[in-house]
Amino acid sequence: MFEQREGEVAMADDPAQMRPDAGIIFIGSIASPWKRREDCPKNMNAARETGRGATLLIDPPYRPGLAGLEGASHLVVLSWLQHAPRNLIIQKPRHATEAKGVFALRTPARPNPVGLHIAGIVSIDIEAGRIELDAIDVLDGTPVIDLKPYFPSVDSFPDAVRPAKATAE
Numbered sequence: 001m002f003e004q005r006e007g008e009v010a011m012a013d014d015p016a017q018m019r020p021d022a023g024i025i026f027i028g029s030i031a032s033p034w035k036r037r038e039d040c041p042k043n044m045n046a047a048r049e050t051g052r053g054a055t056l057l058i059d060p061p062y063r064p065g066l067a068g069l070e071g072a073s074h075l076v077v078l079s080w081l082q083h084a085p086r087n088l089i090i091q092k093p094r095h096a097t098e099a100k101g102v103f104a105l106r107t108p109a110r111p112n113p114v115g116l117h118i119a120g121i122v123s124i125d126i127e128a129g130r131i132e133l134d135a136i137d138v139l140d141g142t143p144v145i146d147l148k149p150y151f152p153s154v155d156s157f158p159d160a161v162r163p164a165k166a167t168a169e
Contacts, residue, residue, distance in 0.1 A: 004088070007092040007099035009090035011089045011111075014086060015112065024145055026059075026144060027059055027147075028057050029141055030055070030056055030077075030138055030141070030142045031054060032054040032055075032140045032142070033054070035139065036139075040137065040138065041135075044119070044137050053132060054133045055132055056131040056144060057130060058131070060129065063127070063129040065147075066131070066147075069121075069124060069126075069147075070126075073120065074120055075121050075133070075148070076147065076148040076150050077115075077116075077117040077144060078116060078146040079115035080114065080115070080144075081114070081138065082142065084107075084108035086110065088109045089111075091105055093105065100163075115142070118155075119134060119135060120134035120135070121133065122134055
């Protein structure tokens, strides 16, 4: 399980125990090579470096929604990171010198553990509901919330910057 590190702050109420504001329906799952958290790459760049792909398995009622996706090179995958804690609001990543608010981090531990992944499409079989991806950075069996085509003309911001990194004093 997750251990709270020095400098981290948990919320008084765990969002996992709160009454939901909306319902989420899983449309499928991800078959990935990662069975244990310790083995899972920390981001999509690290996942691609392994050379191991993954498969999206879309449930039958949602397969017609894949129509028109053929020919796309990349896909935005929204996943539900069901193993992540939901109560940490300030976190201190292992590699960081200072703690930060959850919304300044790309951590899976957040009030709503929604994963965002931009993956390359290797192949699509709409009838079978299978989309082969170049890589993924989630555990095997992770639920899929939604899929969207990646459009470089509107999704890419070459001049975007990251938040300033904290330095050790």
